[in-house]
Amino acid sequence: MPQAQETIVALLHGPDQPGLVSRVSSWIFLRGSNIHHADQHKDAEANIFFQRVEWSPSGELEKEAADFKNFVHDELGMEVSVALSRERPKVGLFVSKIDHCFHDTILRFRAGEFAGQLACIISNHNNLEADANYYGIPFHHIPVNAENKSEAENTQLKILREAGVECIVMARYMQVLSDRFLAEAGCPVINIHHSFLPAFTGGKPYHQAHQRGVKLIGATAHYATAVLDEGPIIHQDVTRINHRNSVADLIRKGRDLEKSVFAQAIRLHLDNRILVYNNKTVVFD
8 A cells, every 4th residue: 555645734824915826836836846735715804815735845844844934934924834744743631521522532543533642631530540541541630629720730731741742632621721721731722512602601501502492502612712612613513403302312412413523623623724813713624
């Protein structure tokens, strides 16, 4: 079986101007490199241009990636991030007691669905320690309460640094991360919320939905920010319900949504398909 060709993936954005697509593609072409995928979007209201481009380089991978960053920044005046297809960022998984997203996420990592490595599991309960041991993933039980929250987060940050974690995924981790933690973690944090945000923020959204009598329930994966459940939305989905459905029915149906929405958000992030701008996302799927 032929080995997959190594590629460079770039995400760029900045003020729109004539000829951007041509200048980017020409820069790649004139070096004898070959574009595999290219997609772009313009926010007409803000006059901002967004692009994702992936190509196989003609020369040394790291040098061409660095040269492209300099070109975009210096000549196009735009922001840019560059990743290499061979990179497999380390991911830290946070979880409490509810286990459906926990198991689904681990199994998808084991199946090779995600372009990353699951480095560690952190939980404020020990209920899933035996499962983590079965999967062979380091498990860290760090109880969290109002009195020890700062100390607990210091311990979490130490574990994440030692494991080299570059992305955190919260598989129904039922704790609010502090502003300080988010700042010091220094990496994206993906959360799964069990409602179609911005509806039914906070706790027990299925109970809220049932009480309101909605006809659709949803799940939302978003980047965590200092404001609860208001970070940039990555992916969402819904399913239909009716007056016959109990709260238990909503929870059962919602779990399937949560798993698939969470998985898609992790996949999009690790595949470098997301640009965050003004608390929104541009997703090149």
